[in-house]
Each structure stands twice: as structure tokens, then as C-alpha cells.
Amino acid sequence: MHNAKGAITPDWKDSNMEATEVKHHEVDEDRPLEELVYTFGGAEPIASLKPGTLLSTSTLDAFAGRLTSVDQRPSQVCDPRFLNPQTGPFFIEGAQPGDTVAVHFVSIEPRNDWGVSTTVPFFGALTGSRETALLNAALPELTWIYEIDREERLVHYQALDSKLHLPLPMAPMHGTVGVAPPLQEVRSSLTPGSWGGNMDTPEMKVGTTCYLGVNVEGAMLSFGDGHARQGEGETCGVAVECAMDSTVLVDLVKRTMTPWPRLETDEHIMTVGSAKPLEDAFRIAHTEMVHWIAQLLSLSVMDSYQLVSQAALSPIANVCDTVYSVVCKVPKRLLGWVTPFQGKHAELRAQAG
Amino acid sequence: MHNAKGAITPDWKDSNMEATEVKHHEVDEDRPLEELVYTFGGAEPIASLKPGTLLSTSTLDAFAGRLTSVDQRPSQVCDPRFLNPQTGPFFIEGAQPGDTVAVHFVSIEPRNDWGVSTTVPFFGALTGSRETALLNAALPELTWIYEIDREERLVHYQALDSKLHLPLPMAPMHGTVGVAPPLQEVRSSLTPGSWGGNMDTPEMKVGTTCYLGVNVEGAMLSFGDGHARQGEGETCGVAVECAMDSTVLVDLVKRTMTPWPRLETDEHIMTVGSAKPLEDAFRIAHTEMVHWIAQLLSLSVMDSYQLVSQAALSPIANVCDTVYSVVCKVPKRLLGWVTPFQGKHAELRAQAG
Amino acid sequence: MHNAKGAITPDWKDSNMEATEVKHHEVDEDRPLEELVYTFGGAEPIASLKPGTLLSTSTLDAFAGRLTSVDQRPSQVCDPRFLNPQTGPFFIEGAQPGDTVAVHFVSIEPRNDWGVSTTVPFFGALTGSRETALLNAALPELTWIYEIDREERLVHYQALDSKLHLPLPMAPMHGTVGVAPPLQEVRSSLTPGSWGGNMDTPEMKVGTTCYLGVNVEGAMLSFGDGHARQGEGETCGVAVECAMDSTVLVDLVKRTMTPWPRLETDEHIMTVGSAKPLEDAFRIAHTEMVHWIAQLLSLSVMDSYQLVSQAALSPIANVCDTVYSVVCKVPKRLLGWVTPFQGKHAELRAQAG
Amino acid sequence: MHNAKGAITPDWKDSNMEATEVKHHEVDEDRPLEELVYTFGGAEPIASLKPGTLLSTSTLDAFAGRLTSVDQRPSQVCDPRFLNPQTGPFFIEGAQPGDTVAVHFVSIEPRNDWGVSTTVPFFGALTGSRETALLNAALPELTWIYEIDREERLVHYQALDSKLHLPLPMAPMHGTVGVAPPLQEVRSSLTPGSWGGNMDTPEMKVGTTCYLGVNVEGAMLSFGDGHARQGEGETCGVAVECAMDSTVLVDLVKRTMTPWPRLETDEHIMTVGSAKPLEDAFRIAHTEMVHWIAQLLSLSVMDSYQLVSQAALSPIANVCDTVYSVVCKVPKRLLGWVTPFQGKHAELRAQAG
Incomplete structure (x- = not known):
């Protein structure tokens, strides 16, 4: 185990203060x-x-x-x-x-x-x-x-x-x-x-x-x-x-599990799977999306599976690292717009200005 | 072996005539x-x-x-x-x-x-x-x-x-x-x-x-x-x-080999690899693109490899069939525009009207 | 389609005669x-x-x-x-x-x-x-x-x-x-x-x-x-x-389906799976063996899965061909001896002399 | 990071003493x-x-x-x-x-x-x-x-x-x-x-x-x-x-690198590769064996590749863990007997009694 303290020499403000x-x-x-x-x-x-x-x-x-x-x-x-x-x-x-x-x-x-x-x-x-x-x-x-x-x-x-x-x-x-x-x-x-x-x-x-x-x-x-x-x-x-x-x-x-990484933009929701072989990265990303959309739209898993099959984009992320990554990407528009994670993205987007 | 003649009942024009x-x-x-x-x-x-x-x-x-x-x-x-x-x-x-x-x-x-x-x-x-x-x-x-x-x-x-x-x-x-x-x-x-x-x-x-x-x-x-x-x-x-x-x-x-399928639109050139595991489909599509761009731009293979690494999109086609398919897709614009296959796409595009 | 008749110039006996x-x-x-x-x-x-x-x-x-x-x-x-x-x-x-x-x-x-x-x-x-x-x-x-x-x-x-x-x-x-x-x-x-x-x-x-x-x-x-x-x-x-x-x-x-190749010797029964990636060849061979042993020993699928997990050998056949092959191999002795395919192997063995 | 000291409550002898x-x-x-x-x-x-x-x-x-x-x-x-x-x-x-x-x-x-x-x-x-x-x-x-x-x-x-x-x-x-x-x-x-x-x-x-x-x-x-x-x-x-x-x-x-695990018995030398897909575990084990035998028998890599292709056994170890393992196993007898690692196995075997 290594101690990386001081890896960057920050002049951090006191992180306990009120400032954000x-x-x-x-x-x-x-x-x-x-x-x-x-x-x-x-x-x-x-x-x-x-x-x-x-x-x-x-x-x-x-x-x-x-x-x-x-x-x-x-x-x-x-x-x-x-x-x-x-x-x-x-x-x-x-x-x-x-x-x-x-x-x-x-x-x-x-x-x-x-x-x-x-x-x-x-x-x-x-x-x-x-x-x-x-x-x-x-x-x-x-x-x-x-x-x-x-x-x-x-x-x-x-x-x-x-x-x-x-x-x-x-x-x-x-x-x-x-x-x-x-x-x-x-x-x-x-x-x-x-x-x-x-x-x-x-x-x-x-x-x-x-x-x-x-x-x-x-x-x-x-x-x-x-x-x-x-x-x-x-x-x-x-x-x-x-x-x-x-x-x-x-x-x-708080109190929200995220088993594999998820991304959100104004236009899309995305899941990321990382594994080998590459089809397993695909499977992770797409099962995660099926379960996510089932939850967001109150769909059965099979109905969500069908919807993802017709609606998803599947851009590959990496095929070079120790395991590979695939993204499953669905336009929110096709879902009638959704606001996952209690609208956290919209909130952060507004805060970012 | 099966004989499929008449699989569709065509009222074919004589295919030897001049009409196109x-x-x-x-x-x-x-x-x-x-x-x-x-x-x-x-x-x-x-x-x-x-x-x-x-x-x-x-x-x-x-x-x-x-x-x-x-x-x-x-x-x-x-x-x-x-x-x-x-x-x-x-x-x-x-x-x-x-x-x-x-x-x-x-x-x-x-x-x-x-x-x-x-x-x-x-x-x-x-x-x-x-x-x-x-x-x-x-x-x-x-x-x-x-x-x-x-x-x-x-x-x-x-x-x-x-x-x-x-x-x-x-x-x-x-x-x-x-x-x-x-x-x-x-x-x-x-x-x-x-x-x-x-x-x-x-x-x-x-x-x-x-x-x-x-x-x-x-x-x-x-x-x-x-x-x-x-x-x-x-x-x-x-x-x-x-x-x-x-x-x-x-x-x-005529006299042009195409080892794996290639696609062309007004905006993109694409290669398609089909294999399992999915990374092999990726590898086929991307090696084909590396060699294709090397030829189109008179680049060394290593220079083309580098260019493809920064320029390619990699949408997945299928992860369900007997083998899987991956597309490698490069905007022609990023290549300074190219006209592969002796301009056949542009010719057909014009002909299509 | 090719016609391979005469690929070998046989002096075949009449195959309709009684001789074996x-x-x-x-x-x-x-x-x-x-x-x-x-x-x-x-x-x-x-x-x-x-x-x-x-x-x-x-x-x-x-x-x-x-x-x-x-x-x-x-x-x-x-x-x-x-x-x-x-x-x-x-x-x-x-x-x-x-x-x-x-x-x-x-x-x-x-x-x-x-x-x-x-x-x-x-x-x-x-x-x-x-x-x-x-x-x-x-x-x-x-x-x-x-x-x-x-x-x-x-x-x-x-x-x-x-x-x-x-x-x-x-x-x-x-x-x-x-x-x-x-x-x-x-x-x-x-x-x-x-x-x-x-x-x-x-x-x-x-x-x-x-x-x-x-x-x-x-x-x-x-x-x-x-x-x-x-x-x-x-x-x-x-x-x-x-x-x-x-x-x-x-x-x-007659009237016996064999979805994937099976082998038998005096000592072993074997199944062969061929696919890519190599784990799919393994999966084919081993699911086939699970179902085969379930049938031979009147076991539930889960009991057979357990038995195969402790009893099987898994020699690899090829990792070079267009798809790869794995063998699942179980000693008959460990199964209390079995006679699949209505004893066909023993019959042929005897006939071979 | 966890501290596992005392994970087992040993009554260890002083490990610095002479006893072995x-x-x-x-x-x-x-x-x-x-x-x-x-x-x-x-x-x-x-x-x-x-x-x-x-x-x-x-x-x-x-x-x-x-x-x-x-x-x-x-x-x-x-x-x-x-x-x-x-x-x-x-x-x-x-x-x-x-x-x-x-x-x-x-x-x-x-x-x-x-x-x-x-x-x-x-x-x-x-x-x-x-x-x-x-x-x-x-x-x-x-x-x-x-x-x-x-x-x-x-x-x-x-x-x-x-x-x-x-x-x-x-x-x-x-x-x-x-x-x-x-x-x-x-x-x-x-x-x-x-x-x-x-x-x-x-x-x-x-x-x-x-x-x-x-x-x-x-x-x-x-x-x-x-x-x-x-x-x-x-x-x-x-x-x-x-x-x-x-x-x-x-x-x-001392002063001997072992990139992947190797095993030795009286009869065999073995290499172990662990990766996904399973063919990569195979590839690791078999390239390691090719290089090992090239060194042991002073063969060129291509001659060793040929020898391994005809002499190796390839038993699968696991197809269930986070990555899979394959063993490459070559009878020493086929190699005219070899003594890798400066005869360490024979030495330990003798010591074991």
C-alpha cells in the first residue's frame, strides 16, 4: 500500500468551511x-x-x-x-x-x-x-x-x-x-x-x-x-x-445504488460496462440500461428489453485497456424524457451555469 | 443443395437487353x-x-x-x-x-x-x-x-x-x-x-x-x-x-478486391467486421480501415493506425447473430475528403437522383 | 456448388449387397x-x-x-x-x-x-x-x-x-x-x-x-x-x-438426436463443443455433458451440474481453427459405469475384434 | 486498506532463528x-x-x-x-x-x-x-x-x-x-x-x-x-x-523472473495463464511454455512453437472465476528431461522426503 498524500501540492481552502x-x-x-x-x-x-x-x-x-x-x-x-x-x-x-x-x-x-x-x-x-x-x-x-x-x-x-x-x-x-x-x-x-x-x-x-x-x-x-x-x-x-x-x-x-457507471447529458442517458470479452462489456451496459429504463418508465423487464433493442446506440469506448468498455446510450427524447437520480443532472447543469 | 429458382415469381425484363x-x-x-x-x-x-x-x-x-x-x-x-x-x-x-x-x-x-x-x-x-x-x-x-x-x-x-x-x-x-x-x-x-x-x-x-x-x-x-x-x-x-x-x-x-464489406455515404466511409468474440469484429473492421486509409491518403500503416485511433467512430451493429458485427466509421471530412472505389459512390448517388 | 463425385476413384463393392x-x-x-x-x-x-x-x-x-x-x-x-x-x-x-x-x-x-x-x-x-x-x-x-x-x-x-x-x-x-x-x-x-x-x-x-x-x-x-x-x-x-x-x-x-458430437471409449464418455470465444466451446461441451449424465443417471439437472463440476476433465482440442473446440470427458467408472446409445459402443467394440 | 495482522493466531517460532x-x-x-x-x-x-x-x-x-x-x-x-x-x-x-x-x-x-x-x-x-x-x-x-x-x-x-x-x-x-x-x-x-x-x-x-x-x-x-x-x-x-x-x-x-505462474512435478513442467476470454488464458500459458522450452533446450522460438504444438497437454483450470485459467503441461520425458529453476524442484522434492 502506498501513501499518496501530497501527490498534488494543493493550497486547499479549508474543506470544512461553508464555501462550495x-x-x-x-x-x-x-x-x-x-x-x-x-x-x-x-x-x-x-x-x-x-x-x-x-x-x-x-x-x-x-x-x-x-x-x-x-x-x-x-x-x-x-x-x-x-x-x-x-x-x-x-x-x-x-x-x-x-x-x-x-x-x-x-x-x-x-x-x-x-x-x-x-x-x-x-x-x-x-x-x-x-x-x-x-x-x-x-x-x-x-x-x-x-x-x-x-x-x-x-x-x-x-x-x-x-x-x-x-x-x-x-x-x-x-x-x-x-x-x-x-x-x-x-x-x-x-x-x-x-x-x-x-x-x-x-x-x-x-x-x-x-x-x-x-x-x-x-x-x-x-x-x-x-x-x-x-x-x-x-x-x-x-x-x-x-x-x-x-x-x-x-x-x-444518498441511498441510491449504482452497480456500474451511468452518465447523463441533456439529451441522453448512458450506462457503461467494462469487461472482457467485449460482448460482456456490451451485456453489462445493456442489462443495466434495461433495468434502468424498466425502473424509470415502470416497464416490465421484457418490455424494457424490447424498447432498448430498438432505441439504444452502442458506441464502443475502449478496446485496448486491461478490460474493454462499451456504452449503451439512449436518447431521453425517445423515452418521453426522463429525470433519473431525482433530477440531479438538471440541478448540476443549472448550477454550472 | 437447394434449387431456389422461382423463389420470387418475377416478370423480369430480359436481363440481356440494353435497359438498365x-x-x-x-x-x-x-x-x-x-x-x-x-x-x-x-x-x-x-x-x-x-x-x-x-x-x-x-x-x-x-x-x-x-x-x-x-x-x-x-x-x-x-x-x-x-x-x-x-x-x-x-x-x-x-x-x-x-x-x-x-x-x-x-x-x-x-x-x-x-x-x-x-x-x-x-x-x-x-x-x-x-x-x-x-x-x-x-x-x-x-x-x-x-x-x-x-x-x-x-x-x-x-x-x-x-x-x-x-x-x-x-x-x-x-x-x-x-x-x-x-x-x-x-x-x-x-x-x-x-x-x-x-x-x-x-x-x-x-x-x-x-x-x-x-x-x-x-x-x-x-x-x-x-x-x-x-x-x-x-x-x-x-x-x-x-x-x-x-x-x-x-x-x-472491376479488379478491386474487398476482403470485408465496406460502406460509403456522402459523409462517411465505413468497414464492417463480423466475428466472435466481439473484439475480433472490432479488430477486423479497424485493421481494414487502417489499411484502407493508408491507401487512400498514401500514409504508412503506422501513421494510418494513429489517425484511425483519433478519428474513428465504432458503432456496434449486432451482438445477437451467429457471429457479431462492428462498424468502423470515419468522417470523410476529417480525411480532407476521399473518393474511394474510383468515385463509384458519387457516381451512383448522382444516378439515383 | 461443386460436384465431387469421383473425388476418390473407388472400386467399391456394390453397396447394396449383403456384405458388411x-x-x-x-x-x-x-x-x-x-x-x-x-x-x-x-x-x-x-x-x-x-x-x-x-x-x-x-x-x-x-x-x-x-x-x-x-x-x-x-x-x-x-x-x-x-x-x-x-x-x-x-x-x-x-x-x-x-x-x-x-x-x-x-x-x-x-x-x-x-x-x-x-x-x-x-x-x-x-x-x-x-x-x-x-x-x-x-x-x-x-x-x-x-x-x-x-x-x-x-x-x-x-x-x-x-x-x-x-x-x-x-x-x-x-x-x-x-x-x-x-x-x-x-x-x-x-x-x-x-x-x-x-x-x-x-x-x-x-x-x-x-x-x-x-x-x-x-x-x-x-x-x-x-x-x-x-x-x-x-x-x-x-x-x-x-x-x-x-x-x-x-x-x-435410429430416433436418437445428438445436438453436438459425442465420443465414447471403454473408459470415458465425452462431449465436444466448437465455438468462439473458447469459453463458449467449453459451455457447449459441459452443458451437453450435464444433460447427458442427467439422462443416463436419472439425475436432476442441478444434481448433474454438481457431479460434472467435480468429475469432468476438460482437455482443449483446438485453438486455431475458425472456431475452437473443447472436450468434456468423464470417466464411466466415476458414474458407476454407463451404457449410452443403447450400448452401441460396446457392440462396435466387440465387432471390431 | 485493511490490517490483517493476527488473521491467524499463530504461536510462531521466532522466524529469525536458524530452524527451518x-x-x-x-x-x-x-x-x-x-x-x-x-x-x-x-x-x-x-x-x-x-x-x-x-x-x-x-x-x-x-x-x-x-x-x-x-x-x-x-x-x-x-x-x-x-x-x-x-x-x-x-x-x-x-x-x-x-x-x-x-x-x-x-x-x-x-x-x-x-x-x-x-x-x-x-x-x-x-x-x-x-x-x-x-x-x-x-x-x-x-x-x-x-x-x-x-x-x-x-x-x-x-x-x-x-x-x-x-x-x-x-x-x-x-x-x-x-x-x-x-x-x-x-x-x-x-x-x-x-x-x-x-x-x-x-x-x-x-x-x-x-x-x-x-x-x-x-x-x-x-x-x-x-x-x-x-x-x-x-x-x-x-x-x-x-x-x-x-x-x-x-x-x-534469486535473480530469476517468472512473469506468470509455473508448476513442476517429477513428470511435468507447466505454465498457467489467467485471462478472459479463455483463449487469452490459453495464449498466455502457451507463449510462456514456448519461451520456457526455447530457453531450456536452446531452441529458436519457432522450433519451440512447433515442439509445443505437438507435445503439450492443455487442461483447463477454471472457467468460473473473474478471469479464467488454462494450464499448458508438457511431459519432461518428451523433452529429454529438463531441470528448470536450477533444479529447485528436485531439491525440494528430496527435502520433502
Whole structure:
């Protein structure tokens, strides 16, 4: 077990005071890597937050800022023990097992004018990997740097082996958001699961509320792994990784269990399943949605199953992490509009302004 | 091997004449089920088409029109040997192994003012099945009838166990389109694969061009399995099934191999992979896209891998059939616009009017 | 559709006569490849057999005898359309859907004093493949020749890159045995399924009775793909392939359905499941065994589930073919001895002498 | 994080003394469940052992002894947070990351004259589960008690729904043996992985040496989950569970990495892979074996791949846990006899007497 206290040097306001806004100083990118937090569960909280807090903070990129040039390789500049550092964990006051934490993303902005992507040996959907263990050699380990134009909201793809340049829309998101897992487990920030974690879905963007079931007192919320942009599936295993300045509203829904992560936007409700094989991730997301809609619309399970079968979108989140993630996404409009979690999303949306 | 000649009683124009339009009479729904075609490969062609033909035809629904009431069960009115009848096969003149057939969907209109969905014992994503063989009993076998309002473009969901009614947008598509498989195989119309078949993707709609690699002389094109609407994944295994009146432009791209099905619309290029586990369907679709974009943009494979990782959408098509299907979908706009297959889609689009 | 009549030039005795022994001349290895049979289903029968027939025949190796030297590569000397030729199909007189064919292996002897194994690009358990589609290059394509010492019952492994030589016990078996599939399908001899086919289990050896459910009139039995020896899983995708002289007793169990292949020896009963992912092959084999033992011992399904959980062996058959195969194997002794299929195995065993 | 010190009340000899034997008092089955250890990693060591120690200890059964009658249900008498308690962890003196711990099983004897098996809702290979999430109801939750006759070496199966009784050979083993995982993770004792854990292979029996790579200082070895007998695959998810009196020799191989667990007996070398889907567990085990044999016999990787393909057995270990386990097993005899890990197994075997 590691003690991650001080992983970020915050100038926290007293978290016991009445104020509902919390800010902290800049992330210190020169901090020793071993002092950062790379797990969900297992680390001491860096601060305590009241439900309803507007938290402004920063996150390091998945390489902790060490990978900055196309001439560098992850295997040269990164320690495999120290990947994907998280900001947190935050102790949510009053959070108990059986409750649900709600995290509404108010703002996610790249800190810098560049992002980075790579191929990592034996990692990614289209190569043999640690678990899909093959005898093939690794694919080449390469690094791409993306210029990020925050004014124009573009990230600039530049091919390595040709002059091709393509501007792609900036679409900032967090790859990871999660709480401490159940069963006393401590899980690497590289893995997703029922506690959230490394789901790597582009749906985790501004305007989204993420609901996570609480497994331990205080929930122990963390997030990180900012992406300026990501394709669905995160095929090569690495998005356009960048440090983020992010503001989130953190709230609590008491006495409501959330077995797997749920998302809500103004337009959609979503469930996220994480498992292998990929069809099990699909099954988790879609059974969760069937049961959720049955509850929201007072439908029988079979009627809800039928409705989901005709109404759901099923975008893939990641096919590269230790387990894979699939989203089930249903337009609220098709359901005659619904207000789950006692209208928490609308409330946070209003509060976000 | 079965002889399917006369599976549809066409009043075909002479397919050797110059005309490029072919029409036929109505589908005869009282025809004996054993005379219809339920396979890709293995059946005699019902007509020969010149490349460039505008074909107006009809397709039966997946239950061959036998399931018409919520009081019926598929297991009572359907013979498991006679599910998902196809219209075709059509012999495409000049098609040889190594060529690609292009099918552009000009019009797909429900023939009737109703569609049907069901749950089928041991079939669907959220139940044990023939291959995911478990000891659980089957889920209830139920039938839902959807009213289809072709004026308003709506299909009406009506719950069985409550009074809930929800109008859903009509979004007509064909679940199956395919050619004869390679290796002398004959495959059930219930299965998808490299030859197309039962891919069950909502992307197979008006405005889409579907490219299929030719495995045998004449290609032997068939299609069917109309859906007035379908959720991604086709979770319960059955969409809003209905007979269709469809018009397609059938064309040929000579000397171009297409290992797995590819789709094109004005806005997107797409690849479709079909396999189990679901991650293999993803891998097929995404490797195909990597190689396709590498070719279209003269990129190295690694540069294309990187680009696909940030640019692709990955909607799931089906997680219920004998193998599962995943689509990889890239906006042409992000690629600086591309014109694959020598501009065939644009050509057919123009021709469709 | 192909016509495979005359695939083997037999000097068949009249199959309508009373005699219960059928022999034929040597396999003609110079026969044109396109005249051989590479499918289950889809080919005309080469002979008709009465139930109870003792059939002495031969099978070509999976490369049809074309690969004979370490200096050859499969991709140079083989046509991918013409792999794994089968001996058959045999029309079993009186066989109807709903019956079961029983094939007892009396003798399986390598025809020659050598066998061959290879690595085939994008084929095998430890490489990317057509369906586990990756961006890695293929593994090297290599050929190993094994000397087969039929006197000493040894096959001699000789390393290519060193002088290491290891004698391994000869353990002859047939990789494929099957009947025509259901649903009018024609399946490549490279794939296994409910009809048997390319199961590639070392259990298919002398002394084993294989039970296969009949899907079409006459069953259309074929077999081939002789292996002088094979590891479980057939990891690289290719065993010690060799032509075989084999004698089998072919019989019929009327009015008995066999949904998936079952095997019996003096000591064990076995079920075989073929599917992807591999756990589905396991699930098929083990649910089949649960239901079989429930029937044999008049147990409830749950009691049988418990018994199988403590009594079964689960050797893997293949993890390389288009779908994978797992065997569930239970010692009859642990069940207090059982005599399934009305004692057919004991009967054939006695008849074999 | 939990403190598990005192999980077992040992009367340990001073572990710093010269003696190489360590014993402790009986397991106290009335101890509060929350004081036991249910994880690999995350718990304080209960004792420190010198390499070469002969450790005599006891393990509780997976239900911590709470399930003792066919009238009880696991869901009634067990807390899901407190399943599968482990004996340990033991701090192995001198063990550092990069070393390998060797555990040789000298004796594994059921403590009591009974064992217990059950079906657990949504757990097991032949039912929907938490990850293979389906809409089906759970299978019945049932409990079977086995009489264990230690004299006759039999466990007695008694059907619940009939009078059938079957004696099965006793074959004691440990389902779990493992060390602390890498990446600061803490993993439930219900899951297997590269650190060992809940592999549930019948190969973990008397006479076997288990090699585990060390991830943290002291390795933190634990084991438990005794089975009086288990079928391969542990199909229903529960073996014949029983408390054990076990004696193990614990030793250390310095400066030798072991990425995934390896086993050795007098006759075989084995590798164990744990992952989902099941083919990935197979791939891990078999690539590990290919690389191991390449090293032991100075073969090229491709020559070793070929040899493993013809020589390996592939028994399945479990298809019920959070990830599945497959064993690759090669007779040493076929390899001309090999002595891996510098002959550590032979040394421990001799020491065991």
C-alpha cells in the first residue's frame, strides 16, 4: 500500500468551511513520479469535499508530462509503474456504501498547446498484448505530437512518414474518473471496472454527469487522463493525451445504488460496462440500461428489453485497456424524457451555469 | 443443395437487353416457405443483372410474413429451417473473383403499416444461447407489433405489460445484403461474414453504397431482412421487422478486391467486421480501415493506425447473430475528403437522383 | 456448388449387397486438386453404406500430399481453396434427420514413413489471424518434416535451427470427421461445428466411437485430416499431418438426436463443443455433458451440474481453427459405469475384434 | 486498506532463528470474519519465513467454515465481502522484485470428514454472471455436503433430488496460492492473475512445486481454498471445499523472473495463464511454455512453437472465476528431461522426503 498524500501540492481552502468552491495551485510537473497516485483505492485522500462543491483542479497527462517530442519513446522516458497519474482521491463527505457520487463536468480545457500520442509495445487493439499473448514482435514504438489550437478548437495531426497534416476537431474529455473499488481491492488507474476508472469514453466531456456507486466511506473520487480528442475504441491504446484544467461539480445522491457507471447529458442517458470479452462489456451496459429504463418508465423487464433493442446506440469506448468498455446510450427524447437520480443532472447543469 | 429458382415469381425484363431498369411483381407471401432462399451461396440465380442496373424489388420480413399478432409466437408459426428469406440471388454480369460489387440503396420503404419484433428462446445478446450454452431456462417468448406510420415516419412502440406507448423515428434499413461466400461454402442468411450477410447494421440505409468482394462468378447478390428501425447491437436479436419495397443500384468495380464489406455515404466511409468474440469484429473492421486509409491518403500503416485511433467512430451493429458485427466509421471530412472505389459512390448517388 | 463425385476413384463393392465390408483402392495422390472434396455438405456421395459396414479406406493429408520437404512452403505449393481434402461423403442408408451416426475407429495407420507440420501465415493460436486481425507481420512460414517409425511407434521431431532431435510417441488420430450441416449450409473442412468437422481432438483415435447427429437424409459422412500426433490445442494450427489407412465401423442409432458430437471409449464418455470465444466451446461441451449424465443417471439437472463440476476433465482440442473446440470427458467408472446409445459402443467394440 | 495482522493466531517460532521448520496452532474458525485476509497484497504479514522453511499450517475453506449443511445457502450464511480467506501473507526473507518464490506442496490433508459444494447465484460457467450479464433469473442456490473418507481416500457425492450416491477419488489441492500483485494493486482472493491467486487448477497438489514471480519486497505469500476434489474447469464455480492441514516447503530462486505462474512435478513442467476470454488464458500459458522450452533446450522460438504444438497437454483450470485459467503441461520425458529453476524442484522434492 502506498501513501499518496501530497501527490498534488494543493493550497486547499479549508474543506470544512461553508464555501462550495475549491481551487488549488498548478500541478507541479516536476514532482517525483513515485509521489503521484496511480490507483483507485489504496491512497490517502488529498482533500475532503462537501457535496455540492465546485472543484477547479488540474490533471497531468497519462505520461505525467514526460513525453514531449516525436524523438522520445515511452519506454525510454516512462516507468511502467508510474503511468496515468490521477488527481485525487477526494474524500466526499457523507458518502457511504449504497450512495452514489455525481460528478458533473463543467469545464475541461487543455493546459498546453500540445498533446501527444504513441504506440506502446504490446498495447492497443490491433497488436498482440500482455494477455492476447502472441509470438509476434511488437509494432514499432512511435510518438506523434499534436499541436492544439485552443482558439480554433482544433488538434493538428501530423503524419510521421509523410507530410500529411489534418486538422481534427478538439473534443476534450477525461479518460478516467472513478472511486475506490469494492472488496478491499486497489486497482491500477490503467483499468476500468464497476468503480469507473479508465473507461476511456469520449462521452466523459463537458456537460456530462457521471454517476458512480460508492464502495467505501468517502467514496475516494479521482480523475485524470485528459484527452484533447479520442476515437471510439481508442484503437492504438493512446488518445491525444494532454494535461487539463478542469472544473467539476461534485455531489452525492444518498441511498441510491449504482452497480456500474451511468452518465447523463441533456439529451441522453448512458450506462457503461467494462469487461472482457467485449460482448460482456456490451451485456453489462445493456442489462443495466434495461433495468434502468424498466425502473424509470415502470416497464416490465421484457418490455424494457424490447424498447432498448430498438432505441439504444452502442458506441464502443475502449478496446485496448486491461478490460474493454462499451456504452449503451439512449436518447431521453425517445423515452418521453426522463429525470433519473431525482433530477440531479438538471440541478448540476443549472448550477454550472 | 437447394434449387431456389422461382423463389420470387418475377416478370423480369430480359436481363440481356440494353435497359438498365429491372422491376418485378409483388412478393407472393403465400408461396411455400421451402421454395424461398435462406442462404448466401447454394441457390440458382433468379435473374441476371447488368452492372448499372436500377433494381426495384421487394423483400419479405425475417419471419416470411407468418408472424402478425402479439398472440402468436415464432416457435408456433415459424419453422426454424425457414427464417430470414432473401430476395435473390442475382447474377451480376461480368463479376469475377477479384472484383467488387457495389449496391447503392436508393429507396427502402416498408410495404405494410406494421412491423413485428419478438424475443426468441435462446437468441439475443442478453440471454444464454445455442453457443453461449447455459443451464438457465429461456426468457419468455413474446411478440410486439409496431404500427408503422409512413406519413409521419414513425414506428409505434406499445408495451405489452403496461399502457406505455412511445413513437420512435422510422429508420428503414436492410439487415442482410451479401454475395456467395468463398471456399465453396453455403451460409445461412442468419449469419454475417466477409461476404456480407446478416450484418444488421443501421448504416445499411438509403444513401449508403455497400461494397462486397466477389467470390464466385456472377457474385450472386441477395438481400432482405428489412427493419423499419433497429437499435445498435440489435440487443434482443430482433428489430422492427417488416417487408420492404426497395430500389437499389447494382454496379461493379472491376479488379478491386474487398476482403470485408465496406460502406460509403456522402459523409462517411465505413468497414464492417463480423466475428466472435466481439473484439475480433472490432479488430477486423479497424485493421481494414487502417489499411484502407493508408491507401487512400498514401500514409504508412503506422501513421494510418494513429489517425484511425483519433478519428474513428465504432458503432456496434449486432451482438445477437451467429457471429457479431462492428462498424468502423470515419468522417470523410476529417480525411480532407476521399473518393474511394474510383468515385463509384458519387457516381451512383448522382444516378439515383 | 461443386460436384465431387469421383473425388476418390473407388472400386467399391456394390453397396447394396449383403456384405458388411467395403474396401477401395489406394488414394490417388496425383488426382487434380479441384476434384477432391473440401466441404461438409454440398458434395455428391462417393458411395452408399449400409449401417454396420466395416469400411477400409484412406485419407490424404491436409496438404493433399503436396508438402513434402522442409524447403517447401505451404503458400508456394498449396492453393488455399484446396486444403484439408476429405474422404467421402458416404451416404448412410436409412439415416434420417433425428437419427445418430456412430463411427467406430478400428484402425488408423500412417500410410507413409513421414509426416509434415508447418506454420501458416496468420493461422494458429499464437499469432494474429484472419479474425484476430492485427497489424503485425506474419510469423515466419516454416516446414518441419517428421520421420514416422511405425515399428517403434515414434514420430521424430527435428529442430530446424539446431541439431535437437526428440522422439515423440506416435498417436494417430483423425482431425476431421463429420456429416452434412443443418440449415442447407455447406461448410469448409477447415471448420468444426455441431456436425463434427475439423474438431482436431486427439481423442479421435483407435477405440473411440464418435456419435454425430444426422441433419440430411443419408447423413453424408466424411473424414480425413490424419495426424500422426497432435498436442492439445494444436497450438501452431498444424499437427504432424500424414495420409492414413483407416478402418472404421459405420453404424446408425435410429430416433436418437445428438445436438453436438459425442465420443465414447471403454473408459470415458465425452462431449465436444466448437465455438468462439473458447469459453463458449467449453459451455457447449459441459452443458451437453450435464444433460447427458442427467439422462443416463436419472439425475436432476442441478444434481448433474454438481457431479460434472467435480468429475469432468476438460482437455482443449483446438485453438486455431475458425472456431475452437473443447472436450468434456468423464470417466464411466466415476458414474458407476454407463451404457449410452443403447450400448452401441460396446457392440462396435466387440465387432471390431 | 485493511490490517490483517493476527488473521491467524499463530504461536510462531521466532522466524529469525536458524530452524527451518515453522508450525502454528489450529485455525480458529470462530474468529470474526472481518479479521481474516481476503486479498493478495494489502495485508500485513503474519510471519516472516526464511527461504528453505518447512511450513506446517492450516487453511479455512472458501466459506470460512460457515456453510455446513444442505439446508443452508451461501447467501444466507456468508457475507460476500468475506469469501475465500487466505492463510498468510508470509514475508519471505530476501525476496525482491525480480526473484521467484518456490512453494512445494509436501502434504495437503482435509481437516474434517466433510466438504461442501454449492451453486452460487450468478456464479459459475453455465449461468449468466456478473460480467456475462443476462436477463435470466439465477439458477437455484443449492448446497451439497460430501462425506470425506480419509482412510479410503474417497469423497462421497450424494444427489439432492434422488438417492444416487457415488464415491469419487479424493484428490486434495489448493485453489489459491499467490503473492502480492504488481503496480501497487490489491486483488481479491477470488481472482487469479500473474501473481497466482485463485487459479483453481487440480495440478496444485502434493508433489507440485509452484513458482511465482516476486513483485514486492518479501513477496507476501498466501494460500488457501482447499479442495478435496475438483473437476477441470470447476464448472459450477465451487469444488468440494474443505479446510486443510497443509505442509509446504517455501524457497527462493534469486535473480530469476517468472512473469506468470509455473508448476513442476517429477513428470511435468507447466505454465498457467489467467485471462478472459479463455483463449487469452490459453495464449498466455502457451507463449510462456514456448519461451520456457526455447530457453531450456536452446531452441529458436519457432522450433519451440512447433515442439509445443505437438507435445503439450492443455487442461483447463477454471472457467468460473473473474478471469479464467488454462494450464499448458508438457511431459519432461518428451523433452529429454529438463531441470528448470536450477533444479529447485528436485531439491525440494528430496527435502520433502
